[in-house]
Amino acid sequence: MIQFLNKPYPFEYSVKKYTWITIGTTLFVTFFLFFFQPFGLYVFDGLNLFIISLEFGLATGAVMAVSYFLVIPLFPNFFNEENWTVIKHICWVVMLLINIAIANTLLMYLLDLGSISWRAILISLGQVMALGIIITTIIVSLDYLRHFKENQKEAQKISAHPDLKSDSNKTISLFSENDKEQLHLKTEELLYLTSADNYVEVVYQSGKKITQKLLRGTLQRAEEKIDQPGIIRCHRSYIVNLHQVVAVDGNAQGYELNLRGLDKPIPVSRSYKKDVIRFLKGT
Incomplete structure (x- = not known):
């Protein structure tokens, strides 16, 4: 369960x-309240019921819009x-539900349907959670x-096609920000580079050993220095050497x-996905 909660989750704005x-x-909240009349709304009828249902629907929409x-x-x-992970997304949705509950409590006070108190907020929160948690859990799980499944299916297609050949005679030269430290590698030796605070960690093969070296600087600067296809x-x-991809x-x-x-997989984010796929598929 903990592993699932820490899994990456898509968050495309x-x-x-x-x-x-x-x-x-x-619209869902408005018509749900109007037709099913939960939380004591059965005491209203006709136009009054619809207006009150709409006001609660608009309050919910306003919280979501903000x-x-x-x-x-x-x-x-x-x-x-x-x-972004599954647990972050669930916490984000729970915060939305809490804010909706507070907005509903304020609306009930303004409509003279209740008072502002911790008890009123907790009751409203319980009502919102009763409806929201189940729906949220189902939606998040199905969406995940x-x-x-879609990305796994596409990944299998990519894995079946790569024809990756690097020019092992080429050399990659990396320098620290002050140029005091240097690292020269053959293309086939480089695995990946990653940012580490004010440093760039270079991971490469030295013989049969995987080696790491820190160079002061930014990933942006390193990217500008490397001008080779597939890196x-x-x-x-x-920054990854796609010539080293095995799956x-x-x-x-x-x-x-x-x-x-x-053993550690390298993530591919949505904004760079097309370039990676294009190279791996050889298109």
């Missing part, structure tokens, strides 16, 4: 997508898909499995590259 989700949720179109853009690093950025934090696996966010001699 789309204004169009979240606009439709917000509108759809507003969350999607204000909170997410304000904290892009936190909502970065490359670090759908993305996972490309595959993730915000990784491709899929996960809910995209793909993972298995490199020769390494």
